[in-house]
Amino acid sequence: MAHALIIDDSSTVRLYYxxxxxxxxxxxxxxxxxxxxxxxxxxxxxxxLLVDVNMPKMDGYTFLQQLRQMPEMQDIPAMMISTESQDVDRARAYASGANVYMAKPVHPVELAAVARLMSGQALERIPA
Structure with missing residues (x-):
């Protein structure tokens, strides 16, 4: 069973994910x-890891940059999910260390499929 960490300042978003x-x-x-x-x-x-961009104390870009500086943390797959959807936001996410960038709102079937793929879990069902 895969173990995921949701990093988001919105309780509603965390509950949904x-x-x-x-x-x-x-x-x-x-x-x-x-x-x-x-x-x-x-x-x-x-x-x-499912990471939001805009958060207090430390934003998602800074989180990923600091995470990727630690050799033992470089291989953890990270999905950055944000309301920011411009090409510059996507590029900054990848430059910070994200493996996948998705714009909110994310459809639950797509979220589950990408999460399973990123975490190395077998896809038991193909999304419609």
Missing amino acids: REVLEADGFTVDEALNGMEGLEKVMMERFDL
Whole structure:
């Protein structure tokens, strides 16, 4: 069973991602911002990170940049999901260390499929 960490300051968004991922067999933990996210990844091993861009204390770009500076954290797949949807936002996400960039709102079937693919889980069903 894959273990995902959702890093987003919105409780509604975290709940939505949690419900989608848990329904697809993931175990899920949450962080309210990049600072809390860094603390959690240093304490526990995760198979997937879902990272928002705009958060207090530490934004998603800074979180990924700091995460990728740690050799033992460079291989954790990271999905950046944001309302920012310009090409410059996408480019900045990839430059910061994201493996996938998705613009909100994300359809639950797409979210689950990409999460399974990124975490190395077999796709049990093909999205319609």
